[in-house]
Amino acid sequence: MPSLSKFLTDVRGLSEKEADWLQHLVGDWNLVSDLLRSDLVLWIQTLEGAQAVAHCRPATGSTVYYEDPVGIVLDEDTDSEIPALLNGAEPTRRPSTIEREGREASGLLVPVRKDGRTLAVLATESPVHDGMRSANEIHQHDLGSRVLRMLEAGAFPIEGAPIPPRRGAPRVGDGVVELDGGGVVQWASPNALSAFHRFGIEGSMEGITLAELSTEVLQSRSPVDESLPLVLMGRAAWRSDMQARGGTLSLRAVPLTERGERTGAIILVRDVTELRRRERELITKDATIREVHHRVKNNLQTVAALLRMQSRRMTSDEAREAVNEAMRRVSTIALVHESLLQGSEEAVHFDEVIDRCLRLAVDAASASVHREGTPRLTENQVEVRTEKIGRVGTIRAEEATPLALVVTELATNAVEHGLSDCGGTLTVRSERTGSHLVITIEDDGDGMGMAKPTGLGTNIALTLVQGQLGGTLTWESRPEGGTRALVEVYLDPLSI
The missing domain is CATH 3.30.565.10 (Histidine kinase-like ATPase, C-terminal domain)
Structure with missing residues (x-):
């Protein structure tokens, strides 16, 4: 099976900068997949038709694909919105019921845009839930939906925000904290609460700035990463480590924006003490x-x-x-x-x-x-x-x-x-x-x-x-x- 770079090389009219943008998206889209608990499939327009060129399975839920869909080609006569979206049509923005390998699933199509031009279509596909979603799933799904809106607006992946190449990168399953525009905690997943509690932050975290909570438990004798305040406030897409009580938390901030204005942030947290x-x-x-x-x-x-x-x-x-x-x-x-x-x-x-x-x-x-x-x-x-x-x-x-x-x-x-x-x-x-x-x-x-x-x-x-x-x-x-x-x-x- 050809790699994504090989697929992108064969697409006419796709500039090198646009190809790098799609590569960057695929390199960081596990965040979206884990938040939505959905499979992600990236579709691009090729000479043969709309073609699936990349696939991501969620680490927080079950997959709808047993077989990798990469390489599948849809012609224009196929009963799907994907070819139309690739040609610039507006999305319906409503989930639809689809069938994947004999099972019912829920699908949503989102155009991947950069500078107002549609480069690809991202399909999110997840199993249909029989019962009520938990509060944790609802919060994570809402955060994933906000990232999808950034994706459609060309604001995700976040350009010019390299992630330091350190092992132990946190993922959604390790712990998630939602901040508002001022850095105040709006919600924290159970795993995130457990991680911060082990480091001395007691009680509920909601309604208090994460920077204020963390300052109280930081080790005064340990050097503090210069980027840590920016990460704790959710102002920069970066990673940083925080040491407290002899342990270490790895934090990653993903700022959330709407119409170019920062409205909050997702903070991923993982206990990397042993690592x-x-x-x-x-x-x-x-x-x-x-x-x-x-x-x-x-x-x-x-x-x-x-x-x-x-x-x-x-x-x-x-x-x-x-x-x-x-x-x-x-x-x-x-x-x-x-x-x-x-x-x-x-x-x-x-x-x-x-x-x-x-x-x-x-x-x-x-x-x-x-x-x-x-x-x-x-x-x-x-x-x-x-x-x-x-x-x-x-x-x-x-x-x-x-x-x-x-x-x-x-x-x-x-x-x-x-x-x-x-x-x-x-x-x-x-x-x-x-x-x-x-x-x-x-x-x-x-x-x-x-x-x-x-x-x-x-x-x-x-x-x-x-x-x-x-x-x-x-x-x-x-x-x-x-x-x-x-x-x-x-x-x-x-x-x-």
């Missing part, structure tokens, strides 16, 4: 993890520096080379922990690690080579160029450390055994499809011929690929000369 507590715990945990990675990185770099100093005191070339290899491996692990410091989660952007592994491999692999762009220390040094093709993306920290060691070992082997005498190009190719990752490390040097790779670095790479990553590592000779090492693994998915 905010968990968010604070996550922030603390994230800071602790960052500090751990920072200290581990520093300790590993200290170990690498000590090994470097020790290698300079070695009189045996074999011992010096062994210490240098240990220093390079410790430095590679430190690279992963340094990368974890850059992100906000336990994941590594591995392409940056590859770049640094290549530099480390060439600089520390052999005294007979120098990396392209760096000065030549002796006249006999040959130049090694590095090239990275493709992207790995983000991987889990548990996989980044062994994979970085494997890339460094294979790159070091390529430089030492393939490029140390003649120089050339060291290339790393990455191909990732979902969880399947293939990394190829190749050089255009002398090649390994019929010899099989051996040595400590080879054994380390094989052990890490097969044991920790559950993959395969193979070598082959390149037809054009040189050696190619192929690493193939299946990564675990990142947890969001």
Whole structure:
């Protein structure tokens, strides 16, 4: 099924601003659906006829649709007001009895207008009530009807009123408070009353300004959001948190207008105490993890520096080379922990690690080579160029450390055994499809011929690929000369 944006793209004569308006409406129309306890269906005029392009089910009542109506097309001969309304006709503004999937329902059609032009038609459809509505349902329905009138007048959704992207956004089912133009409480739903009572507001709230009631229970030592007074008075379409008695209420204000004048507001309220507590715990945990990675990185770099100093005191070339290899491996692990410091989660952007592994491999692999762009220390040094093709993306920290060691070992082997005498190009190719990752490390040097790779670095790479990553590592000779090492693994998915 195409998305709303795809439907809107195919509508001729609909400007980008008008399409954004409809997208904004669909992004916020759950407020109307929950207040009216109705399904909402958005209809627009297409070349095929009136077409349903979006649907919303209420969270506060039962739905009349078992099947999603998106994609249904009505021609002009259909017994419905929708085509006429899309062509500019005036609505009847009276509910009508309709049938939805074998059941009787009540339907109301409202034109969606912007700057006096009808862009779409909103159909509200709800089950027929057998008995009397409760006072709570009547109040919510009246508030929903006022929002529908704003919709018809082009005043809803409220333009230029972004909602801060914080979790725990309140909805109608969490609690609703109705304010008049002066911010005085006219009515509060039972859930809203319970939420405010838990925060110290006792007795009835009606007839008192919400700002006055809230000021009495605000924590004086806690910082107060600058937008909170505007939200409590219903003067701005915004969201804000209010802290009291060690808890937190999330408040959202939706000003109500008629003929451009503010006549009141809807305040949605939700107790988000536990949610905010968990968010604070996550922030603390994230800071602790960052500090751990920072200290581990520093300790590993200290170990690498000590090994470097020790290698300079070695009189045996074999011992010096062994210490240098240990220093390079410790430095590679430190690279992963340094990368974890850059992100906000336990994941590594591995392409940056590859770049640094290549530099480390060439600089520390052999005294007979120098990396392209760096000065030549002796006249006999040959130049090694590095090239990275493709992207790995983000991987889990548990996989980044062994994979970085494997890339460094294979790159070091390529430089030492393939490029140390003649120089050339060291290339790393990455191909990732979902969880399947293939990394190829190749050089255009002398090649390994019929010899099989051996040595400590080879054994380390094989052990890490097969044991920790559950993959395969193979070598082959390149037809054009040189050696190619192929690493193939299946990564675990990142947890969001």
